Amino acid sequence: xxxxxxxRREIKYLISDEDKNALLNIISDYMDADxxxxxxxxxxxxxxxxxxxxxxxxxxxxxxxxxxxxxRLRSYGQAALTDKVYLESKKKYDxxxxxxxxTFTLExxxxxxxxxxITDSPIMNHQVMRExxxxxxxxxxxxxxxxxxxxxxxxEKNNSDFRLTIDRNIQTRRxxxxxxxxxxxxxxxxxxxxxxxxxxxxxxxxxxxxFLSERKIFSTSFSKYGTEYKNYLNKQNKK
Numbered sequence: 001x002x003x004x005x006x007x008r009r010e011i012k013y014l015i016s017d018e019d020k021n022a023l024l025n026i027i028s029d030y031m032d033a034d035x036x037x038x039x040x041x042x043x044x045x046x047x048x049x050x051x052x053x054x055x056x057x058x059x060x061x062x063x064x065x066x067x068x069x070x071x072r073l074r075s076y077g078q079a080a081l082t083d084k085v086y087l088e089s090k091k092k093y094d095x096x097x098x099x100x101x102x103t104f105t106l107e108x109x110x111x112x113x114x115x116x117x118i119t120d121s122p123i124m125n126h127q128v129m130r131e132x133x134x135x136x137x138x139x140x141x142x143x144x145x146x147x148x149x150x151x152x153x154x155x156e157k158n159n160s161d162f163r164l165t166i167d168r169n170i171q172t173r174r175x176x177x178x179x180x181x182x183x184x185x186x187x188x189x190x191x192x193x194x195x196x197x198x199x200x201x202x203x204x205x206x207x208x209x210x211f212l213s214e215r216k217i218f219s220t221s222f223s224k225y226g227t228e229y230k231n232y233l234n235k236q237n238k239k
Contacts, residue, residue, distance in 0.1 A: 009096055012195060012222050015194050016193065017192045019194075031156050032155055032157055034155065042152050044149070044183060046148040046183060047073065048073045048143045049147065050073070051145070052139055058070075061223065061226060067091070070225065072087075073087050073109055085106045087103075100131060100132070105123075110178075113142070144174070145172060145177070146177050147185075151165055163198075164198055167195045168189070170195065170224055171183065172224075195224070
């Protein structure tokens with residue numbers, strides 16, 4: 001069952017092919033691959049980010065406030081209308097992230113976006129849904145951006161506190177905002193670059209800190225949605 005409510009620190013790093021390969025050479029000593037990473041292959045995550053018509057949430061986020069929040073609808077791979085999807089609110093204060101999510105079928109999620117009607121369902125976390133619905137109505141949010149990526153994910157052995165994800169093939173688009181559509185879009189990262197995120201409730205393990213130090217890998221404030229929005233603005237300004 002997917003975790004629906006949690007708090008954790010999330011630190012991001014942009015790494016090269018060489019850094020990624022060096023990490024994969026040692027990671028099995030410390031971490032187990034996510035069950036979705038069958039035979040060592042990445043799995044695909046698709047998201048629709050919700051925002052105002054004026055892209056208020058992402059514009060505020062790019063100003064780097066102490067507190068920021070976002071709402072997104074997530075599926076694992078291209079979804080069918082009857083598949084489970086996850087509506088998430090993600091709030092960040094400094095480096096600490098609070099994520100709350102509830103489960104829909106994709107068909108019910110579309111109905112909610114179109115009419116505001118919440119379908120009663122046994123798979124839904126109703127408390128979380130009420131919180132998300134308040135945010136949706138307060139800002140008058142609507143689907144704005146599709147972002148997908150292929151992910152390798154790892155959990156520290158005997159310790160679910162530390163998680164590591166490595167994303168590639170980050171694709172974005174501002175049309176055809178459906179999770180049942182084919183997965184396509186513009187590439188967000190240059191060739192040979194990967195986005196790594198270290199996630200923990202407490203501190204990062206020493207072996208990982210040593211790896212970062214030896215490879216001279218430093219944290220970054222890179223945001224998938226934020227980078228997509230900057231690219232979008234650049235294109236609009238060139239018209």
